[in-house]
Amino acid sequence: MKLTTEVPVKTSPYPIDYNSSLLCLGSCFAEHISRKLEFYKFNVTSNPFGILFHPEAILNVLEKAVKDEEFTSDDVFQHNEKWQSLFSHSRLSRNSSTETLAVLNSAKRELKVASEEATHVIITLGTSFIYKHKSTNLGVANCHKLPQDHFEKELTSIEELKNILSRLISSFGMMQPDAKLIFTISPVRHIKDGIVENQRSKAHLISALHEVLEETPNQPSYFPSYELMMDELRDYRFFNRDLIHPSDLAVDLIWNRFRSNFISEDIYLDMSKVEKLQKSIAHRQTETEGEVFEKLKTYQYKIKEELKKKYPFMRFPNL
Template sequence: MHFRTQIPILKSISPVDYNSKIVSLGSCFAVNMAEKLDYFKFRNSCNPFGILFHPLAIEKLLDFAVSGKQFTANNVFFHNERWHCFDVHSDLSNPNKEELVAALNSIIINTRKDLEQASHLIITYGTSWVYRDIETNQIVANCHKIPQKQFEKELLSIETIQKSIENTIDLIEKVNPKCSIIFTVSPVRHIKDGFVENQWSKANLISALHQTFDLRLSTISYFPSYEIMMDELRDYRFYAEDMLHPNQVAIDYIWKRFQETTISETAMTTMEEVGNIQKSLSHKPFNPKSESHLKFETKLREKITILENQYSFMKF
């Protein structure tokens, strides 16, 4: 007897290995997966503009990077003693206006380079709900805790999202037509929008993605993060204390499914070696000066040296 259903996931035709260069963009769940890639020492760049929740925000910054557009003083504003940009996360906000603009333009240049070299791009959409700045009539990526009366809240239609996805794919193909793009929908529940509204939002994302897949199947694929959380892990014990975000058990499980289907079998041995080294590095000895621990450290350094010689990009 089986007491749960497991979602069938096709194995990737372009799996990730240690020759891959990965760029991850999107919601906070993108960060969860990127942390796993970092832990196992894959080459991975995650959210250079901070966490981005909706498709239009991701598309806009990719357009800046691909088209070589520049941020100017007109793109930033002062609020609560810091300069902010509506197109990026508040993590990048700065008390100095010129430093913020310079930092944003530097990120644009580096993102273009990362996209040109990427073998895989992972995009995680979080929501279809967006906020439009009433003064400029522009949809923002982040409200930066500005009073809500300055914005109008609206739900992106399936058609709008689909067009944004197609634009995003076109932008990537302009600079890197061989890049494999993996789309996924974040399992994080946006209950502040409302219970029904959260499901509506996710449904629009999923519908738009699959309508796009019907038209373009060459270098894009879908990983069902949201579906795994909703179906395989349908229990509150898999949520963090806020009952909105997946807890570590859920993140580990979704990563396991990702590993099984999207990472090359040839990388598994190296992943195991890296994992053993990471566990050893976190080991806290009872007696750091004991002979046994000194031998342990010597063997550990030898293992690290072997891997770092084999993969020059790895640093422990």
């Protein structure tokens, strides 16, 4: 008996393995996926500019990286005792303009290198609503709690989104023509925009993205994380207490579907070894000496050395 409608997921013809270089960009769900990849010790770079919800915010920083264009004093401002930038999330904010510019330019270099070396780029789109800074007309990554009258909130049209997404795909092509792009729509609902408005926002993203994918040679992949959450997992037991964000269980279930369709079966055994080692390291030990403790350390060391011999880039705590 089936108790849910299963969402079909296409298997990627270009699966990820431990030789892959991964870049994750976009909304907070991109961070969920990147944390899973990091746990399993993939070579992954995640959101150098922090969480970016709108495709234009991603495009703004990617084009800076493509042009290798430095951030300058015009790109930062002081507010609430921090120096901020409209190009980035607040986690890049610092106590001085010099520090913030240094962090921004470091993030730009990180994004440039990761884009040039990427075999796969995973892009999570969060919303079609964007805040335009009135004096610069920049679609901002974050408003940083500036007064509301500094911005104009807009629902980006499908045609505008198609243009942004096409430029995004083209920019990645300029950085690394062989990189495989994987797009997904964030399953997180932006309830602050309103229930109906959130649905319009997601509908614009879905329509624009699929039209662009159909028109793009060597069509990028699509992973239906939004559809999995809204249909296959359509039950509030799969949400956090805020009833907006996916629960840990939901993230695990969506990750399992991603792994089954986008990660090579050839490395499942090695992934299992990484998982066992990671859980063993994270487990709080009640004993710090004795035969049982020494056996555990020997077991951990053996798996670690096996993995490092096969994958020298993997890093684990000293055991």
